[in-house]
Amino acid sequence: MSTLLASAADAGSTSLDFSLAQEMTVIGLCALTAFIAHMALAVFNDGVRPFLLDFIQGRTTRSATAAVSFGLSAGFIFGLGAPMALSTGVLNPWLLFLPTDVLGILSPKRWLAPLLGGAWGAVVVFGLGGANDLAHDLPVDFLTALQQMSTPILFLFTLFPMLAITKQFGRLRGGIAGVVELVLVVFTMKMWPDVFPGAIAMAVGVLMLIGFATTKDLGQRRQQRAEAAKAAVGGGGSAGGDSTGAPAGTGAATEPEDPTASLFSASAARMRRYLPLYMVLGAGVCLLAQMHVFGGGEATSFLIAKGDYSGAAQVDFYRVFGFIPLIATTALASGAYAIAGFTLVYPIGYLLPNPWLALIVGALVFAVEVLALSYLGRLLGKLPSVRDSSEHLRNAISESLWLAILFGSLMAANAMGGGLGILIVGGLYLLNEAMGRIVVRMAAAPAAVIVGGVLLNILYWLDLFTPVKG
Known part of the structure; x- marks a missing residue:
């Protein structure tokens, strides 16, 4: 080192x-x-x-x-x-x-x-x-x-x-990331003194951030699909129209065009x-x-x-x-x-x-x-x-x-x-x-x-x- x-x-x-x-x-x-x-x-x-x-x-x-x-x-x-x-x-x-x-x-x-x-x-x-x-x-x-x-x-x-994780996901996860990074820096300095000691720590920290974010997004998407399915089942009895009350075939369910x-x-x-x-x-x-x-x-x-x-x-x-x-x-x-x-x-x-x-x-x-x-x-x-x-x-x-x-x-x-x-x-x-x-x-x-x-x-x-x- x-x-x-x-x-x-x-x-x-x-x-x-x-x-x-x-x-x-x-x-x-x-x-x-x-x-x-x-x-x-x-x-x-x-x-x-x-x-x-x-x-x-x-x-x-x-x-x-x-x-x-x-x-x-x-x-x-x-x-x-x-x-x-x-x-x-x-x-x-x-x-x-x-x-x-x-x-x-x-x-x-x-x-x-x-x-x-x-x-x-x-x-x-x-x-x-x-x-x-x-x-x-x-x-x-x-x-x-x-x-x-x-x-x-x-x-x-x-x-x-660590800073990014703390800002986005709170102090607990940020603190865990900080401890992990510190341990990895010390370990790298001890085991591989000629290697930049922050390299492994940064890699793990970025992967943790991406993992937290991806897990949150996938969870939200699953929740949205479940809510949509539940809403579809609940509105299935509406005759001649959708759950919004619009006549069938009017295209009311079409997503608005992104400007x-x-x-x-x-x-x-x-x-x-x-x-x-x-x-x-x-x-x-x-x-x-x-x-x-x-x-x-x-x-x-x-x-x-x-x-x-x-x-x-x-x-x-x-x-x-x-x-x-x-x-x-x-x-x-x-x-x-x-x-x-x-x-x-x-x-x-x-x-x-x-x-x-x-x-x-x-x-x-x-x-x-x-x-x-x-x-x-x-x-x-x-x-x-x-x-x-x-x-x-x-x-x-x-x-x-x-x-x-x-x-x-x-x-x-x-x-x-x-x-x-x-x-x-x-x-x-x-x-x-x-x-x-x-x-x-x-x-x-x-x-x-x-x-x-x-x-x-x-x-x-x-x-x-x-x-x-x-």
Whole structure:
């Protein structure tokens, strides 16, 4: 276990130097995602996707939609995406795909969108390395200090299934899940010290949540069928009509038409028309994940940085369950898919042995996802508890990561500046809260570490601060 933690702590020394193939993949994928965003076929930001329906139907302008995208994305780009990439040496979707959302939607011409996206990809692959080297040469190395976030993120993230179970099914089941997860973490640390200790615990926790939700839905369906059968038997004696008193044959028993059915059908048809383009997108995202210079999440970035690709695959696989219902329903409602799909291409890509296989599998995965959207929409409509579990999972992931990032950022502040560092970073975070969260909560603490690091370097140059040793 000490080896695992040491490797995670050393992840910040990873250089942001890319091979030619990696550079071309990043630039090409950024160009493609900007082009797809321009056509309103897919965006990465889940909050932007619902706004695309008005844009697609001509009820709002391109510039207004781009303003919404920038407003919802800027904090994550500069407060989370950039700090995570600089501190781990691993690229992430907030840094790559949120800017291409904005650039693609903003571009007035179709041919300009891929040029802007490709230019952003070039800035990332050619500019981050220099910024990384510069930051590490400063008297107060705040990027290395940011590595303090790794341990809180890796371990607190493990608890998100317990939080989701507690919120949805109560304290008793949540407490049982927490005890089970703790036992599994301790057992894994003891028996398999080189394995990410949260992997098995998260798997069991997610399975428990799905089991509770599925059992509840199936029980409710059985109860509804029993009540319907009982009502049918009780109303069987009504002559010439049904139990509602309507004349026979009038169709009064026909279910009302779902007003969203036609919208969902049109959206699914629109996405199927562009299936080849989605397949190219899936191939590109899967290829980038296979190159091991990209992590799909906060915990994943640290695991990729230390070479634990199987652990990263497990973490991102469990996250999928929290996002399938959200992505499926927003895609069917808006006619725009997600840049990473259901994010299944992340864990698959991490584990594939070569890039050619990643291209093929990524394309096939996206094809299956797009073609299955209508079926998933109908299925989720029949399983309300499972659908609710997805929302609880997303909220639990956000809560656990928010605490981990905040705690890790304060640890980073202490590492680079002691009490003064904590004062500056904690003060900036609290100021952001008091001002109505100008920077989104998840990104505020890492952004405060970077700003605090700059301020501490200025104080050092003014001979007002001595860097913390060790």
